[in-house]
Amino acid sequence: MIRHFFRHLWESIKSLKRNIWMTIASVSSVAITLTLVGIFAAVLLNVEKIAQGIENNIQISVYLDVNSADNSETKTNEVGETVQNDAYHQVYDQINALSGVKSVTFSSKDDQLAKLKETYGDDWAMFDGDSNPLQDVYVVEATSASKVKKVANKISKIEGVESVNYGGSNSDQLFKISKFIRTWGVAGTVLLVVVAIFLISNTIRMTIMSRHRDIEIMRLVGAKNSYIRGPFFFEGAWVGLLGAIVPSIIIYFGYKAVYASVNPQFEVQGLTLYPADTFLPMIIGGMFVVGILIGSLGSVISMRRYLKI
Known part of the structure; x- marks a missing residue:
């Protein structure tokens, strides 16, 4: 089991090198999608925090x-x-x-x-x-x-x-806006993640399509489905991992810059954004986890049709 694990891991790395252009395309797709997801999540979470702070100040x-x-x-x-x-x-x-x-x-x-x-x-x-x-x-x-x-x-x-x-109609309007942000913000995040899964899976599917003959040959010589899936599973995980690097750098420096320039203005009103020291590890870690999960699962799902012979 352990021998197969390292074998699949090494095969996935060699496969990424052999298909370098498809790897670049897949990683780029993941990077663009995760950048959008990361920015949207950062904005949504901080808008929610500010809205909650305003509510608590009423x-x-x-x-x-x-x-x-x-x-x-x-x-x-x-x-x-x-x-x-x-x-x-x-x-x-x-x-x-x-x-x-x-x-x-x-x-x-x-x-x-x-x-x-x-x-x-x-x-x-x-x-x-x-x-x-x-x-x-x-x-x-x-x-x-x-x-x-x-x-x-x-x-x-x-x-x-x-x-x-207590602020009357202005406060009532604020409560409605806060409720709107919570409801549709979560819905928007879920929709964006679904779109991300769709885009990344399709990109990985293109990579697998270019190698469907290799899969069919392994299947015909008696290789088990789990053995065939192994390298592709790790390959998808590598794509997700590599694709999360650039978005993480963008979010890291971008959030720090925004926090340094915007947060002092909110502090005057008794409000605050999420502190960078605690927020960035959370959101960057989440991006890597999402990237790896979507990449690996997308890879396995995309190759199912080639295992039915």
Whole structure:
């Protein structure tokens, strides 16, 4: 068994050398196809990651009533005394108890005013103190993007809540786009892989057709089908392996260049592409595996007709 393994391996290498032009044609076909598959997969995976990051960044802003003291443990009564606030966290507890709520963070109107002054300058300083027109806010994060709208609708019905904002129609549109990318992106990848199998198999079939007499002679002298398939199986695997080298180089340097130029712009918005150090080994390894599998299996499938004598 081991002797046959190395014999088939060596025969496949000699066959590639003897049929150098058909080998070049097959390797080129594999290289072009895997380049398209690799680029499409890299783009799809990163678009999905960015879309998921945008979804996760969508938060629900819950604006409390103007005179709300929901986050204050004490309050001042009519005679100016500081007493316990019986309404402390009534709204907070109801929000936190809802199904689909991951976290609830309080942001006072003074905190929001400070952010506005930091962003737009001291023009907002005129609203310091009692002139502050903003409202206290609870920033709610849902357990998943699909639950944002449902959670927002439930919160809007809680007494003490003036309004709720999660992006409305813009967020709904984003969720639809994300769903579209997931559904049709996967379908597109599967279709592209099927096309790749078809193209590579046809190219390998041309190689085998040019040597069908050798196959028929071996069959007629009593060689078993498994013995005949061996060299062709390895030959197809070599074609897939060699064909994955150039696409891997293109993806490696291309992705690093894109990552270095594009990712900093996404990081400003709290988003990121897949890190090159972890993403490239995964996708390049996948390209080699796909190339070898398609090459070897395509070779075996393409020669079935010549084994039926």
